[in-house]
Amino acid sequence: MSEALLQIKQLNASYDGDTDVIRDVCFELTPGEIICIVGESGSGKSTLIKAIHGMSDLIISKGQILFDGRDLTHMKGNPRRELLGTEIGLIPQDPAASFNPIRRFDVQLKEALASHSRKDEGKAAEILEKMGMPDSRAVLHNRPFEVSGGMNQRIAIAAAMMFAPRLLLCDEATSALDVTTAGSVVDELLRIRKEQGTAILMVTHHLGIAKRMADQIGIMKNGKIVEYGNVRQIFEAPSHEYTRNLIRDVPRLKR
Amino acid sequence: MDKKKKQLKRKVMIAAACAGVLVVLALLSGVIAPNDPYATNAALIRKGPSAAYLFGTDNLGRCVLSRVLVGARTTIAATFILVAISFVIGILVGMLCGFYGGIVDEVMMRIADLMLAFPQMVVAIAVAGILGGGLGGAMIALGITMWTSFARLARSHTLSIKNEPYIQAARLLGKSGPRILLIHIMPNILEPVLINALTQIGTTMIGISGLSFLGLGVVAPQAEWGSMINEARAYIQIAPWAVLFPAAATVITIIVFNYLGDAVMEYRKADQ
C-alpha cells in the first residue's frame, strides 16, 4: 500500500496574515516512512510542524494538509484534538517543558489516557520496558524535574506511543540532549518505526541525524524547501548550493 | 501583531494626553481659578452651581471650583514629589542590595518585609498621627512604606541582570562595581521601575487624600480634595455639590493615572 499517509500540498502559512513564514511546501509521507526536514534557525521548519499539529494560532493562507485522506487544513477544536494524540503523536524539543514539572509521570499519563477515554495504564510502562528500562514503573513514579533530559525525552516518546499513532511529529526532538543521549533517542525512534510501522516527520538542524534516520530529506531555507530527495541523493549529489554549504560546514572529526 | 501594537500605542497617547491636561490644569490653577479659593463670603454660603460659581460654594461661601483647582495642585504636586523621592531611594537601595548582596541586602530586605507586613494605610495613619498634621507629615507617613515596593522591584531586576553575560564581561573588562551599576544596570532596570512608579501615582493620591480626609494631612484653610470632602460631608444633604465635585476630581484623576500606568505596561509587554 503506497497510499500517502500525510500529504502537504502547496502549503503557505503565516503568523500575522501578511508575511508567509513557509511558502509552497509540498511533500508526501507514506506509512512507515521517515522524512527529515533540515534547516537552520528561521527557516520555518518548526512552523511546518505547528501547521500539521494545528494547536497554535497559525494562519494557513494557501494549500492543503491531508492526513489519511482527511483534510486537516482548517480542522479545529475537538475533531483536531481527537486526532492529535491518538493518530498523530508529537515529540517536542524540550521534553521537560511538555510535562508538568512537579507532577508524577504516571499521574500525567493517566490523565492523557483519560482525556481520550482510554484506560490501559500499563501501556506506557510496557513501552518503556521495550526501550530497555526494566524498572519502568519506578521511573514513572518520578517527577519530570527529578530525571535527566534523555529520560524525559524517552518518557515523552513512550507517552506519544501509548496511543500507537500512525504518525509521529518530532520537533528538534534531540537537540536539547547530550550527544550520547541523542544517539539512543534516534535509535529508539528507528526501532519504533521498524516494529510498529509508524511514519515519522522530524525537523532538525542536524544533518547527521537526518542522514541516520531519514528515507527522504527536505532542505528548508527561508520558508521554502529548496531541495528534496532521498538520503543518498542529498548527500552524494546535492544539487542546490545551499545544501552543499550545509554539508560542507558540518564539523567532522579530524583524524 | 502590528495592529494591536498601534491600538495600544493610541491608548497610551490618549491616557497621557488626559494626564497631561490634568497636570497643566493643576499647574495653572492660580491663573485659571475664577475666584479666590480662600475668600469667604457670608452672603454666598452653600449656594448651588451658577454662572459665577460653576461648582457652587461651600459652608464658608468659598468657590468650590477654585478650591478644586488649587487643591489639584496640592494633591498632584505632593503625589509627584512623594513618588519621585520614593523612586530614587527605592531604586538606589534595591540596586545596591541586589548587586552586592550580603549582610546589607539581608538587613534592608528584612526592613522592607517589616514595612510590608502592615497595611500601608495603617502604618501611614500611625506615623502621621505621631508626626502631627501637615502635608509633610502625611508624605513621610506614606513614603515610609512606599520605597519598599520600588526597592524590591529594582532588586529583583538587578538580580536577574547581574548574571547576564554582559555584566560578567564588563567585570572581566575591569569595570568597577559602581560603574557597572551606573552604566549597565541602572539604564536596564529603569524602565520597569518607572512603569511601577506610574502605577503607584493613583494609589499615592488616594493615600494623601485619605490622610487629609482623616484630618492627618493638610491643615485647615489650605485646599486639598480629601480635606474638602471631609469638611463638606457634614452638610452633604444641603450642599451635595461641595462633596461631589472634589470627590469627582479625585476619582477622575486616579482613574486617569491608573489607566496611564496600565496602558504603558500593556504597551511594553506587547513590545517585547
Added chain:
Amino acid sequence: MTEMKADIMQMNRQPVLSGSNLNKTYHSGGRTVHPLQNVSFEVCPGEILGIVGESGSGKSTLLRVISGLECPDSGVLTYKGFHYHGYGPEKTGKFLQMIFQNAYGSFDPRMTMERSLREGSGADRQEILRMICEVGLTEDLLERKPRHLSGGQCQRMSIARALLTHAQILLCDEITSALDVTTQAQVIKLLTEVRAAEDVSIILVSHDLALVSMICDRIMVMQDGYIVDQGKTEDVINAPSDYYTRKLLNSIISV
C-alpha cells in the same frame, strides 16, 4: 628522534596558563555537586586547548574558575608562573577574556556596538575599526544595537572586544552552540585566524568533539568533574585511552 625534539620544544615553552588540583563543590537544595575534582591543566602560548564534555561534566565551571568569575575551593592557578588564585575578574581581565555562549547577552542591549567596544577596552575608533576588519565585520555594524545583529555577527563582535583588551588568553564557552552550522564554521575559522594574527592562546569548551577536533592542538575530556582523558588531538581521536572518550567518539552522528 622527532619525538625528543618535540619534547625539548615543549620544555622550552613555559605554559602561559596552568591550574593544578582544582576543586569546586556546590551545595544546593540538600544535594552536593562536585563540578571540579582534582583538575589540572596547562595551556602553552599560542595553543588551542579543547575541553569536551556533556552537560554537567564541569567544563563550564572550569572555565569560570579559570576566568576568576568563580573561586575554586582549592588548587592553584598560575599565569606565566604567577599565582592568581583568588583574583577577581577585575584583575584576571588584564590577561584573559571570556567569550560567552549567549552572544546577544554579551552586550548591553541599550548600547551601540561602538559604545560597547569602547566602553569595554578604552580603545579609540581607529583601533576599533582595525579590529572590526580583522574579525570580518564592517564599519556600519558599529552603529547598531545587539538585537539588530545576527548571532554570528554578535559573536564576532565579542571576539573583537576581547582582542581589543590585548588579552593573552581567550576562554570560549560553547561559543557556537547557539549558531547555525554555516555560521559556526565561520566563527571557528575566525578563532584559528586570530590565534595566528594576535598570538593568543585559546581554551575552547564544547560538547561537540568533532568541532573541537577540527581546530584544537590538544583535547581534554571531562566527565562528572574529572578529566578522564587528555592528549594531543590526534592521539585522543585515534587512540582514546578512556572508555568514555570512546563512547563520545562512537556517539558522533556524522554525515
